[in-house]
Amino acid sequence: MASRLFFEALRDAIVEEMDRDPNVFVLGEDVGHYGGSYKVTKDLHRKYGELRMLDTPIAEASFSGLAVGAAMCGLRPILEGMNMGFLLLAFSQIANNGGMLRYTSGGQFTVPMVVRGPGGVGRQLGAEHSQRLEAYFYAVPGLKIVAPSTPKEAKGLLKAAIRDNNTVLFFEHVLLYNLREDIPEDDDFIIPLGKANVLREGEDITIVSYSRMVHHCLQAVDSLVAEGYEPEVIDLRTLKPLDLETIGKSLKKTHRLLIVEEDYKTGGLGGEIIALIDEHYFDELDAPAVRLASKDIPTPYNGRMEAVTIPQPEDIIREAKKLMEA
């Protein structure tokens, strides 16, 4: 086991996969000399050179398209969004090509590309730097979407994403980069995409979350357990394709569902999950499923307003209790 910070775990994954496959390369703004805005690729340009650690101009749409083209022709780009929000500028190339090109080419081309970087609500970064794009991209056919919650998860999932032959969006949370965890020292430590993780077993309620909100859930669960409740907690890990089976299995025990997400309530993942549960597990529910999400507002700069925008542990405790008492 090696004790690693979140950003170091990501670096380890990148290094191991670049050593394993010479077609893997990294591109993005300041990934080379600067080492990435959150130091994920620090010093790697010394080891891999400028073409495998490619510093791009600030041209998101076009360098994303470039990555698509390189991927279609045999390379395996890892594209860093300096902040994932900036990839709004690259939406077309990621959605039209990363997502749909395999299909539109009748299966002739694949786009094995990872698009990774920081996102989520940080500390008073303002609306444009606090985006949760997972929901924006969710509807695009062909994309896979991952959002890890801990360093170990980040490493295992990123390695799987790099080896995957599809375009995978990999959302890291700005406030998780300095989290520390022990990680197995094994070059083939992989966490497969599409499998959720049951973090805690319990019978009273199923709490489903991902990324940073998993930590808010765990904090809330500590209080709930102290009060005698037994919640089950599921970390989705991969948002798309969704591991509905693991959620369904849990509901067969708990019959109550609370989803906690940092994206907007409107058009967010929670709504999608609830619709799927309605379709597949309606009979299991003893109470209407509940989603706790961010308020439908551009993230305000003011600190108190920002805090109220996203779900907090006390909100989770309140909603979970309401559900369990329903």
Place this chain on the structure above:
Amino acid sequence: MIQEKIKLATTSLTQDEALAVYRDMILGRVFEDRCAQMYYQGKMFGFVHLYSGQEAVSSGVISQLGPLDYVSSTYRDHVHALSKGVPARAVMAELFGKATGCSRGRGGSMHLFSAEHRLLGGYAFVAEGIPVATGSAFKSKYLKEVLNDPHRTEVTACFFGDGASNNGAFFESMNMAALWKLPILFVCENNLWSIGMAHSRASSVHDIYKKALAFDIPGVQVDGMDVVAVHKVAKEAIERARAGEGPTLIEALTYRFRGHSLADPDELRDKEEKERWRKQDPIPKFQHFLYEQGMATELELKSIDREIEVAIDDAVQFALDSPEPPVDEIYRFIHAEDE
């Protein structure tokens, strides 16, 4: 079209203008120094990008605009806002996240707005403001030619960095502005770096002003540490815009004296480079100019400096004393119907 490097400028500044420009530059410098202090004291948060070193560009251009002219900026926007007349109190209060801030505490450092001062915004995404500024210039042309407004043509000054000049929005906007002869100044503040990326590593052509050639509009390179030179170049571009002759690309060679943001360790720019540019500090340079021209004495400038210090003290106090926006107003301003 002329693509030129402006070397030595004979001044077009009157004494009154010169003193106003000086005051504006000091305002920008002192404001930013105070921001750094306040940031380290935990009074402001997030990413805060300071402008110190680049004052000659903001002051040299914006001092020549009127209240009906427009300015658009980037995340490095505090000083452009001040130059355009947004009160230091309102800018400081915004950085403190207060209800009295120019964006009512919702925007923060990277999203300064003032409709009253025709500040179209600080834009947090690189190059995001360039198309928007092209839009205000379009409106000004429309006002003249469709709505037959009798007043002089409004002008837009659009500020952005060297890094932004590699973004498609820059080229696409220049094309439209040239195509429709829009009254706009594209002011590229080339401070040689975009975060840790040296300009020479990011652009195949190092002289940004030459990119105007592709759109058949005037492109001018100017010493951005010399406010007299910036003033002269901007004056011509503004006249051209008002006369309906279309856009100008101005490349101002400048340098930021601090890291990219207050969170940036600034490890990549070498010491020598920083020292070399420090010696070009636009403020002492302009002071010398004012003495030489007999436009001001040291005593007079010192008294301006003191006035600005007092104004910034006042702005900080105002920001500290101001209320936070009420949390129950969190949904206010989402839609046009919200007052």
